[in-house]
Amino acid sequence: MTLNELITKEDLKAFKAELLEEMKSILSPVKAQRKQWIKSQEVRTLLDISPGTLQNLRVNGTLTYTKIGGILYYKQEDIQKLLDGKGKP
Template identity: 65%
Template sequence: MAAEIITKEDLDAFEQRLLQHIRLLIGGSPAEPKKWLKSYQVRNMLRISPGTLQTLRVNGTLSYTKIGGILYYKQEDILKLLEGEQKRKS
């Protein structure tokens, strides 16, 4: 079996493809992604507890809008948070 060398550029390209795939899964179709997400959707997406989501709100990591007692989060903010996590791990 031949060894295959993976470069940093290969990993960067993989990361971009993976993030694009995640965006498609989150938004459904690329033509009309959801702009606002409810708390349960954000928790499922990030795989976090309600308490962790509250901590992200309180410390300002994740902005939100409250309408009629329901909290909404911008999808682009969630994606930025995910991208930031990916950069910290690499």
């Protein structure tokens, strides 16, 4: 493009549409992924259990967890196994 070329509103609209489509194609795989790690409150809601029951699951090794900065995280796949009945609390 040379200095004497003009960019019209139509050019900008076409660029916007093309850019949005490219961004959607890049972000689509990211949206499709489930969260890999979830916090205690979400686990309790999913399993419909009390904080004490969740603690018992951690203590007896039924449910593994990772602690980062005082927050406990659980693997989504481990929670799914419990929901599917493979080690149900």
